[in-house]
Amino acid sequence: MYSSRLGLPYLQPSQAQKHVTHNEALQKLDLITQISVECFALDDPPTALEAGQTFALGANPTGEWSGHAFDLACWGGEAWLFITPQRGWIAWGRCEQELRVWNGADWVATTHTPEHAPFFGISAIADETNRLSVAADATLFSHAGAGHQLKVNKATSSDTAALLFQSVWQGHAELGLAGDNMFTVKVSDDGQTWHNSLSIDPSDQSISLTAGSSEVRVSDTGTAIEGTLTGSAVQASVLDDGDGKVMRVGAFGLGSNTAPITTDIDLSNSISTGFYFVENTASGDKPEASGHLIQMRNGGDTTYADTLHAFVTRSNLWLRGFDGGAWSDWTGLGGVHGSNQNGTFLKLPDGTLLCSVTGNLTRVAAGMLSFTWTFPANFLAGSAQEIVVLPVWDRVAAWAIAPGPNEISTPFIASTTENSTTVQARLLPNPSNSFASTDAGFTRVLAIGRWK
Incomplete structure (x- = not known):
């Protein structure tokens, strides 16, 4: 008799040579095990x-x-x-x-x-x-001596090859190729409604970062921003002049109002287009001692070809340009008016300088009244001035003498230097007497010339 499944021989009662049957069964077991x-x-x-x-x-x-x-x-x-x-x-x-x-x-x-x-x-x-x-x-994926790649493959472009991150078996984040060939990072609050937060398009290498209705898209043609910019990197107000901030609508923020040009402003190729404060220690051809410089340059880093300078002071706006060989003269867009103890002056944009004063004539000799006038603003060195004594003059007070109207000359220019002039009035020949020491008069004098 044999076993029903493997056909192993059974030992029979009172069987002789049982070892033969047993060994046959062991041999079969040895084969099939x-x-x-x-x-x-x-x-x-x-x-x-x-x-x-x-x-x-x-x-x-x-x-x-x-x-x-x-x-x-x-x-x-x-x-x-x-x-x-x-x-x-x-x-x-x-x-x-x-x-x-x-x-x-x-x-x-x-x-x-x-x-x-x-x-x-x-x-x-x-x-x-x-x-x-x-x-x-x-779970560890390690190298076999060099690098290591984890590959996720999909059948067609419209399929999905992605990593899904879950919490309690509910999806909240997914990254990969979701329904197309753009790399996408999606998030979900409930595992049902998903929002694309980051997309990278391999066709043009553009990157889009999206949150609600706001989006930032970076491509080889530039950066596009949809939405409102907020935060500490944006000006807190239109007057916020903090460095490195994004300028608000209506604000002033180009360049710097705290960075002085301490070198020669005629060599301004060392600075970029912007607003700067020029200290009075700055060298170069400045229309006034100090002010704010607006530089607009259309050249490279080592040239200031096509450069325009606008120099802003309290009283004027000055313009000049670089023509490729030299700077032009400064042109003021408004006259400069001023006054001091020497009178008043007016500098016109075309370079004309007008100075005026009401001068007191005092006795300098028995038959002479005189005053020397230092101009309130300097005329251009080497230029000529036209000095006009206005035909208006009178006594300061009652004179000690009372010369007749035909006995005193009209005030006239006696001498002129670059920065001053002397005006005199004299008794005419055969005076009945001389000026007293207390006698004085006044007249109006106008000087016309050039300041540039």
């Missing part, structure tokens, strides 16, 4: 054999294997032991380096090897959707 064959589908018996070698026969075995198609043949050292495989038996093929299963008709490669397993779970259950499932505190 942990099956390992030399080769699959072999038809011709090899000539060099070692005890224990097992072969999975093919459909047309020859020689000593004849009549044992698809059987397992094991060389016992003196004879062959044949066993017919049963459906589901698994054997390892040394020639093929492959694990195969007997399906009742042939030995076929099993799909349940680590290389071909349809599901794989590590401390977790894999299923049709999540065919690889891992439950662990961490």
Whole structure:
């Protein structure tokens, strides 16, 4: 009698030579336990054999294997032991380096090897959707001597290849290629409604950062901002002059009002277009001692070709330009008016200088009244002035003498230097008497010339 599944011989009651039957059963167990064959589908018996070698026969075995198609043949050292495989038996093929299963008709490669397993779970259950499932505190992907890539592939552009981040099995963030070939970072508060926060388009390398209705898009053509800018990087008010801030609508913020030009403003190629404060220690051709300089330059870093200077002071706006060889003269857009102890003056944009004074004539000699006037503003060195004594003059007070109207000359210019002039009035010939020391008069004098 034999076992119903493996066909192992049973020991019979009062059986003689029980060891023979027992050894036959052990030999069969040795063959079918942990099956390992030399080769699959072999038809011709090899000539060099070692005890224990097992072969999975093919459909047309020859020689000593004849009549044992698809059987397992094991060389016992003196004879062959044949066993017919049963459906589901698994054997390892040394020639093929492959694990195969007997399906009742042939030995076929099993799909349940680590290389071909349809599901794989590590401390977790894999299923049709999540065919690889891992439950662990961490998962490590390391290199094999160099770098390492984690690849996520999709079938078509409209499919999704992404990493989904969940909390209690509810998605809240996803990054990857979601429905197209743009790299996208999406977020969701409830796992149902999703918002694109970051998108990178590979077609033009543009980057879009979105939050609600606000969006910042950076591309090779520039940066586009949709929405309102806020925060400490934006001016707190239209008068906020903090460095590095974004200027508000209606504010003044180009350049700096705290960065003085301490060198020669005629060599202003060292600064960029902007607003600057020029200290009185700055050298160069300045229309006034100090003020604010507005520089607009259309040249490179080492030239100031096509440069315009606007020099702003309390009383005037001055303009000049660079024509490629030299700076032009400053032109004021408004006259400069001033006064001091020497009188008043008016500088006109075309370079004309007008100075005026009401001068007191005092006695300098018995028959002469005179005063010397220092101009309230300097005329251009080497230029000529036109001095006009207005025909208006009178006594300061009652004179000690009372010369007749025909006995005193009209005040006239006696002498003129670059920065001053002397005005006199004299008694005419045959005066009845002379001026007293207390006698004085006044007259109005106008000087006209150029200041530039």
